[in-house]
Amino acid sequence: xxxxxxxxxxxxxxxxxxxxxxxxxxxxxxxxxxxxxxxxxxxxxxxxxxxxxxxxxxxxxxxxxxxxxxxxxxxxxxxxxxxxxxxxxxxxxxxxxxxxxxxxxxxxxxxxxxxxxxxxxxxxxxxxxxxxxxxxxxxxxxxxxxxxxxxxxxxxxxxxxxxxxxxxxxxxxxxxxxxxxxxxxxxxxxxxxxxxxxxxxxxxxxxxxxxxxxxxxxxxxxxxxxxxxxxxxxxxxxxxxxxxxxxxxxxxxxxxxxxxxxxxxxxxxxxxxxxxxxxxxxxxxxxxxxxxxxxxxxxxxxxxxxxxxxxxxxxxxxxxxxxxxxxxxxxxxxxxxxxxxxxxx
Numbered sequence: 001x002x003x004x005x006x007x008x009x010x011x012x013x014x015x016x017x018x019x020x021x022x023x024x025x026x027x028x029x030x031x032x033x034x035x036x037x038x039x040x041x042x043x044x045x046x047x048x049x050x051x052x053x054x055x056x057x058x059x060x061x062x063x064x065x066x067x068x069x070x071x072x073x074x075x076x077x078x079x080x081x082x083x084x085x086x087x088x089x090x091x092x093x094x095x096x097x098x099x100x101x102x103x104x105x106x107x108x109x110x111x112x113x114x115x116x117x118x119x120x121x122x123x124x125x126x127x128x129x130x131x132x133x134x135x136x137x138x139x140x141x142x143x144x145x146x147x148x149x150x151x152x153x154x155x156x157x158x159x160x161x162x163x164x165x166x167x168x169x170x171x172x173x174x175x176x177x178x179x180x181x182x183x184x185x186x187x188x189x190x191x192x193x194x195x196x197x198x199x200x201x202x203x204x205x206x207x208x209x210x211x212x213x214x215x216x217x218x219x220x221x222x223x224x225x226x227x228x229x230x231x232x233x234x235x236x237x238x239x240x241x242x243x244x245x246x247x248x249x250x251x252x253x254x255x256x257x258x259x260x261x262x263x264x265x266x267x268x269x270x271x272x273x274x275x276x277x278x279x280x281x282x283x284x285x286x287x288x289x290x291x292x293x294x295x296x297x298x299x300x301x302x303x304x305x306x307x308x309x310x311x312x313x314x315x316x317x318x319x320x321x322x323x324x325x326x327x328x329x330x331x332x333x334x335x336x337x338x339x340x341x342x343x344x345x
Contacts, residue, residue: 023268023269023272024172024268024269026172027111027168027169027171027172029103029106029107029111030107030111030114030115030168031165031168031272032103033100033103033104033107033115034114034115034118034119034161034164036093036100036103037066037100037101037104037115037119038118038119038122038161039093040093040094040097040100041059041062041119041122041123041126042126043081043093043094044058044059044062044077044081044126045059045126045129045130047081048136048137049080049081050080050081051135052130052134052135054080055130056127056130056131058077058080058081059123059126059127059130060123060127061073062119062123063116063119063120063123065077065101066101066104066115066116066119067116069098069101069105071098074097074098074101077097078094078095078097078098081094082094082095110171111168111171114164114167114168114171115164117160117164118160118161118163118164121155121156121160122156122157122160122161124156125153125156125157125160128152128153128156129210132144132210133208133209133210134209135209136208136209138209139209140209141206141209141210141211141225141226141229142209142210142211142225143211143212143213143214143215143218143225144211144212144213144214144215145214145215145216146214146215146216147214147216147217149214150198150212150213150214150244151191151247153194153212154190154191154194154195154198155187155191157194158190158191158192158193158194158195158197159187159188159190159191159194160187160190161190161193162186162187162188162189162190162191162193163183163186163187163190164186165186165272165273166182166183166185166186166187166258167179167183167186169182169262169269169273170182170183173262173263173266173269174263175261175262176261177261181261182258182261184254185254185255185257185258185261186254186258188251188252188253188254189251189252189254189255189258189273189276189277191248191251192248192249192251192252192254192277192280192284193276193280195244195247195248195251196248196280196283196284196287198212198244199241199244199245199248199284199287199293199300200283200286200287200300200301202228202293202294203231203293203294203295203296203298204296206225206228206229206294207229207296211225211228213225213228213240213244217240217243218240221236221237221239221240222236223236223237223240228294229294230294231292231294231295231296233294234291234292234293234294234295235291237293237294238291241287241288241293242288242338242339245284245287245288245335245339246338246339246340248280248284249281249284249332249335249339249340252277252280252281252284252332253332255273255274255277255328256325256328258273259273259274259321259324259325260321264319264320264321267318267319270318270319270324271311271314271318274314274318274324275310275311275314277328278310278327278328278331279302279306279307279310281328281331281332282302282306282331283300283301283302284335285331285334285335286300286301286302287300288335288339313327
């Protein structure tokens with residue numbers, strides 16, 4: 001990654017930037033470029049400058065734009081979405097699609113294929129958003145229909161990135177398990193990362209017309225998506241919240257076997273996987289403790305000091321599978337048995 005793309009990554013995601021910097025240089029560029037390209041797709045899908053139909057048009061074309069860049073097409077897209085953000089760093093990202101695409105073209109062939117695959121899956125998830133939910137400013141609210149819909153969405157937006165970084169690791173590290181097994185474990189961890197994002201962003205998503213929690217499940221608890229706009233209904237939402245916390249914790253348990261599969265000498269790989277896993281466990285616990293989750297004034301976020309403490313402790317705990325497992329298990333043991341079943345011995 002050159003300095004320009006590294007700066008873009010640093011200012012668009014603090015946690016992903018830290019994970020990217022710790023990776024070996026052989027896969028660092030692919031990881032960073034993939035994130036920036038997917039982050040750019042997210043900006044297309046969410047831009048208020050374009051109607052949903054036009055966003056859907058660009059999202060459907062975007063993977064092919066990555067695979068076979070056309071300068072005129074890039075220029076048109078940049079022109080249409082520039083000015084969509086007040087964030088100076090996101091503004092810089094929106095102007096620099098050609099820079100990100102140039103970085104993609106410099107990757108080795110196998111890494112290019114992995115980046116393109118994850119971009120396609122993420123764009124499919126964004127198409128699902130644009131086809132399911134109304135325009136953000138129309139005052140309407142829609143929801144997914146079934147548990148399978150939410151799980152599929154998590155697979156696209158979280159599981160696929162988990163498979164992506166597991167693919168990069170499998171390409172560069174000798175593993176004691178079949179690569180396919182590592183990819184499945186990575187998918188499960190990615191699912192957990194995505195459901196925690198959906199849980200913590202619930203009030204914000206509701207206010208732009210998006211309810212990811214399924215209608216069939218809300219109905220079973222005598223709730224509608226509109227009911228979730230009222231923070232006083234947070235207690236009634238608790239059973240739904242707790243169900244998906246359990247789903248996320250069960251998915252996160254893949255991290256025990258994932259870390260066992262990574263050689264203890266590969267500390268960079270281990271840290272890049274362990275950090276988001278541990279931060280996800282911390283965030284899930286904050287979601288569990290938050291009894292007013294529907295209140296948009298209550299922001300669920302782990303403090304920066306927790307992030308830096310995790311990084312510091314990694315120096316001592318990550319070289320040992322036993323110590324990492326105890327570290328993660330202690331975080332899971334904070335949850336009551338009903339939310340965190342099948343405890344490891």
